[in-house]
Amino acid sequence: MKRRSFIEKATLGTIGIGAVLSCKKNTETNENGITSNTSTSEIKPLIISTWNHGLPANEETWKQLKQGNTTLDAIEAGMKIPEADPKVRSVGYGGYPDKEGKVTLDACIMDHESNCGSVSFLQGIKHPISIAKRVLQNTPHVMLSGQGALQFALSQGFTEENLLTQEAEKDWKKWLRKSKYQPVINMENHDTISMLVIDKDGNLSGGCTTSGAAWKMHGRVGDSPIIGAGLFLDNEVGAAAATGLGEAVIRTAGSAMVVELMRQGKSPYDACREIVERIYNKHKNHRDMKHLQVGFIAVNKKGEHAGYSLRSGFNYAVYDEEIGNRMEDAPFKMSWKK
Numbered sequence: 578m579k580r581r582s583f584i585e586k587a588t589l590g591t592i593g594i595g596a597v598l599s600c601k602k603n604t605e606t607n608e609n610g611i612t613s614n615t616s617t618s619e620i621k622p623l624i625i626s627t628w629n630h631g632l633p634a635n636e637e638t639w640k641q642l643k644q645g646n647t648t649l650d651a652i653e654a655g656m657k658i659p660e661a662d663p664k665v666r667s668v669g670y671g672g673y674p675d676k677e678g679k680v681t682l683d684a685c686i687m688d689h690e691s692n693c694g695s696v697s698f699l700q701g702i703k704h705p706i707s708i709a710k711r712v713l714q715n716t717p718h719v720m721l722s723g724q725g726a727l728q729f730a731l732s733q734g735f736t737e738e739n740l741l742t743q744e745a746e747k748d749w750k751k752w753l754r755k756s757k758y759q760p761v762i763n764m765e766n767h768d769t770i771s772m773l774v775i776d777k778d779g780n781l782s783g784g785c786t787t788s789g790a791a792w793k794m795h796g797r798v799g800d801s802p803i804i805g806a807g808l809f810l811d812n813e814v815g816a817a818a819a820t821g822l823g824e825a826v827i828r829t830a831g832s833a834m835v836v837e838l839m840r841q842g843k844s845p846y847d848a849c850r851e852i853v854e855r856i857y858n859k860h861k862n863h864r865d866m867k868h869l870q871v872g873f874i875a876v877n878k879k880g881e882h883a884g885y886s887l888r889s890g891f892n893y894a895v896y897d898e899e900i901g902n903r904m905e906d907a908p909f910k911m912s913w914k915k
């Protein structure tokens with residue numbers, strides 16, 4: 578990418594697009610003819626989600642919010658769409674399996690009061706986001722894992738099913754022929770969905786759901802179900818979420834750090850960029866560097882939003898009242914060739 582267009586993109590990212598709280602001036606005249614001006618804040622809902630499958634997810638979440646459903650229900654409904662789509666190879670049903678051919682899923686959800694629910698290493702349940710939501714609502718805990726998460730899902734009325742589609746199995750068998758373990762996060766495998774929402778009351782919530790890195794070791798858990806890594810929000814400040822190689826995001830407490838930088842006054846763009854730079858600096862001599870991709874999305878309380886990634890190709894879906902649902906390309910540090 579030429580320097581000039583990069584700067585243009587970077588500037589766009591800085592601006593963030595679309596304020597949630599805009600001031601509306603009201604002029605009122607009382608019975609004595611005295612005119613007064615008052616300002617009221619208008620809250621504008623906003624949804625941002627990683628990658629192209631963020632579009633249908635945003636669409637559903639927006640619809641649910643408009644229907645007056647709770648924000649958590651709306652996030653769950655939106656994220657269930659890529660989870661159920663067999664063509665999305667990094668989320669839910671149809672997601673690529675681990676090196677043993679097992680589809681294992683991670684998800685989390687968080688609300689404006691810092692209530693969190695999370696599941697990791699969950700197998701056989703098509704909608705891990707729904708189980709994460711129930712962990713939040715129906716247990717005293719934040720995270721359930723593996724067999725315990727499955728037991729809980731069954732106790733909540735969910736049913737076990739085979740999530741390995743024929744297509745995903747075919748690709749796994751092809752990979753097995755080479756049989757060389759290498760976690761792959763690249764242009765073909767980058768589909769974790771992370772969603773951040775500002776609702777009609779100006780409150781922040783978010784969620785993540787993924788089948789994680791393809792061909793990972795059995796039992797591997799990524800950043801997506803870890804509050805502070807794959808997702809973090811503080812309703813007084815802002816929200817952030819990650820995509821990419823979870824190990825790198827966990828090592829740097831990525832999403833929590835993005836939120837903390839926003840607390841210190843950084844814009845969502847500057848906060849995302851600083852943490853990507855930090856991840857780069859910590860990994861430039863690391864074995865993961867060759868395949869390393871990480872990206873963040875962030876939104877602050879004013880409704881400014883941004884995305885930023887280490888390498889090219891990251892985009893995110895944005896839904897607001899003014900423009901509707903669309904994709905925005907995230908600025909990045911470097912291209913894949915480097």
Ligand code: SD4
Pocket residue numbers: 667762766767768769787788789790798799800801819820821822823824
């Ligand atoms: C993980 N962060 O499990 C996830 C994978 C991902 O885009 O985001 N891919 O490491």
